[in-house]
Amino acid sequence: MGIIESQLPERFRQEIREQIEIYSQRRTFEERKSIPDTTEIPIQDRTRWFRIRSIICVCVDMLGSTRFSASMNESATAGAYQLFTGTAVAVFDRFEASYIDVKGDGVFALFNGNQPYRALAAAVTFKTFSKEEFVPKVKVATGITVGCHIGIDKKLVLVRKLGLKRYADRSDRQNEVWAGKPVNMAAKLAAKTVDGELLVSDRFYEAMPDEYARYSCGCNTGQVGQAKTLLWSGVDLTVDGKFDFEPAYCLKSQWCSIHGNEYCEKLLTLDE
Numbered sequence: 001m002g003i004i005e006s007q008l009p010e011r012f013r014q015e016i017r018e019q020i021e022i023y024s025q026r027r028t029f030e031e032r033k034s035i036p037d038t039t040e041i042p043i044q045d046r047t048r049w050f051r052i053r054s055i056i057c058v059c060v061d062m063l064g065s066t067r068f069s070a071s072m073n074e075s076a077t078a079g080a081y082q083l084f085t086g087t088a089v090a091v092f093d094r095f096e097a098s099y100i101d102v103k104g105d106g107v108f109a110l111f112n113g114n115q116p117y118r119a120l121a122a123a124v125t126f127k128t129f130s131k132e133e134f135v136p137k138v139k140v141a142t143g144i145t146v147g148c149h150i151g152i153d154k155k156l157v158l159v160r161k162l163g164l165k166r167y168a169d170r171s172d173r174q175n176e177v178w179a180g181k182p183v184n185m186a187a188k189l190a191a192k193t194v195d196g197e198l199l200v201s202d203r204f205y206e207a208m209p210d211e212y213a214r215y216s217c218g219c220n221t222g223q224v225g226q227a228k229t230l231l232w233s234g235v236d237l238t239v240d241g242k243f244d245f246e247p248a249y250c251l252k253s254q255w256c257s258i259h260g261n262e263y264c265e266k267l268l269t270l271d272e
Contacts, residue, residue: 022046029158034112035098036159041176043161049179054113056154056204057178058097058123059186060088061106063147063195076142081105083137084148087129095122099176106149106190108183113154116207117270123150123198125264128254131196147195153185154204181244188242192235198251199235205249212266217259 003013029051042048062084068077085102092100092109095118099110111119130148138146163174189199208214215228235248255264 035110038099038176041159041161043163043174049158049160051156051158052113053156054154055157055178055182056111056113056116056119056152057108057182057186058092058111058119059106059108059149059151059183059190060123060126061149061187061190063149064145065105067144067146068142073142076138076144079141080138080146083134084130087134088126091126091129092122095119095125097122099178101176106187108186110178110182113207114272116154116204117210117213117267119152119204120208120213121264121267123152124251124255126150127196127198128260131254135195149190149193149195150198151186151189151191151193152198152200152204153182153189154201154207155181155185157182185243185245189248192240192248193250196252196254199248200251201243201245202247202249203245205232208270210267210270212263212270216253217256217263219256219258 003016005013025047027047027049028045029049032050032052035052035055036050041050062081065081068080084105085107088107088109089100089102092107095109097109097111097119101108109119109122111122127148127150135145135147138144157178157180159176159178161174162177185201189201193199211228214230214232216231218228231253232249232251235250237243237246237248254260
């Protein structure tokens with residue numbers, strides 16, 4: 001039946017009709033091997049999308065942000081948000097993420113599918129920052145206990161810009177939309193973690209078999225130079241209908257105070 005004249009003024013119904021017309025058209029998909037620059041992502045052609053077979057999404061989200069109240073302590077709230085999101089953006093940028101976006105009190109970064117070790121190193125770096133710097137600094141300043149959620153997934157995405165075309169040098173009413181599993185699944189994985197945990201999909205975990213990504217340096221177990229322990233533990237997701245994979249894998253450690261530098265640099269050399 002649709003929206004009728006007596007329900008809504010014509011000028012608003014016209015906008016809705018235009019979007020329904022676009023929906024009715026056949027979409028085209030252009031294959032891309034890697035994440036494109038945002039200036040290349042289509043918006044003028046309303047039915048054109050890019051298809052990228054494999055990208056990695058790292059999602060970080062502030063744990064405990066609901067305890068802040070801007071009306072009660074606006075300086076502390078603003079400072080915590082800026083420290084968390086500002087550092088996430090800066091860290092992911094330094095690790096050369098191809099795309100970074102801020103969503104509320106969280107950030108997601110996209111890496112090409114052949115960069116699992118770089119993505120992991122970026123996630124562990126932010127995890128270490130949260131544990132060593134963010135959590136204690138906010139606790140001292142506000143008395144509030146915070147933390148971070150972190151999740152990673154890897155799969156196909158479709159992308160285009162949605163919103164209004166650029167007008168008079170304004171582009172603030174358009175944004176890239178990454179349709180597919182990685183961003184959604186990474187956010188859901190992050191939501192399942194407690195502070196100090198990194199949760200990744202099995203398809204991401206399987207993409208990084210090197211021992212530098214999977215095994216401890218041995219410092220915490222006294223096994224330096226001997227058989228090293230596996231850092232990851234399996235998490236059964238079979239009863240959780242939100243995920244299209246099973247299991248996930250959880251990492252609780254951060255960069256080692258002795259060998260972290262070495263491990264980080266090594267991981268950055270392992271991608272194809």
